[in-house]
Amino acid sequence: MARYVNTEKSLKGLKRKRYSLPVEDHSTAAWANLAGQKAVSRVGLPSDIDVELAREWAEENQK
Template sequence: MRVQPIEEHSTAAWANIEREEGIAKVPIPSPDFVKLARDWVNHNQK
């Protein structure tokens, strides 16, 4: 049985919503968190 979660959602870009856009209220993360997410992806590519 797995004890640790596979993904860490608290560090995801969508978890740090700066504002919502339009009628659909699309979540827009802050530029700082977008950069952190991009750096994480670039570092963890397989």
């Protein structure tokens, strides 16, 4: 084993935290519930209701 590999001590100074909960919740995103896909590019198309909800959320939460 090489001299520069440290297997005995934990890494110091590096923020290595493990989070149990995700930072962002994507279940309410407009692309979470796709209504369909484009034929060639296979890009997901959100439903009209999801687009309207995302638009309302963006307008209410502007800074």
